[in-house]
Amino acid sequence: MGEIGIDLSSHRSKSVNEFLGRDIDYVVTVCDQARETCPFFPGGKEYIHQGFADPSALTGPEEDVLAGYRRVRDEIKDWVEKTFRNK
Structure with missing residues (x-):
């Protein structure tokens, strides 16, 4: 994420x-796994x-x-920008 200017060093899982x-x-x-197992958020x-795609499943050189992680990162970034631009 740092490669694209997003600092996650102070973030943590919650x-x-x-x-x-x-x-x-x-x-x-x-x-899709999160969709199946994600808890219900009352008030959502x-x-x-x-x-x-889950990049943690990638194997090989x-x-x-790393290229697979970057691809998924960029796909998520593009989707977030398009989806939440006007919200």
Whole structure:
């Protein structure tokens, strides 16, 4: 993500419990497994799903795996920009 100017160094995974009791405008899932196992968010106003390939499943030479991660990253970035541009 740093390659495209997005610093995630202060981000962390969060438990769904951190969001209980909060109003949530959008619940977004980006992989089919998450869509099947993602918990229900009470108060979620809109649920949006867009499936992308799971880059963690990639195997092969490091440069091929890295290229796959970049491809999925760029697909997600493009989708987010198009989907949320006017929201």
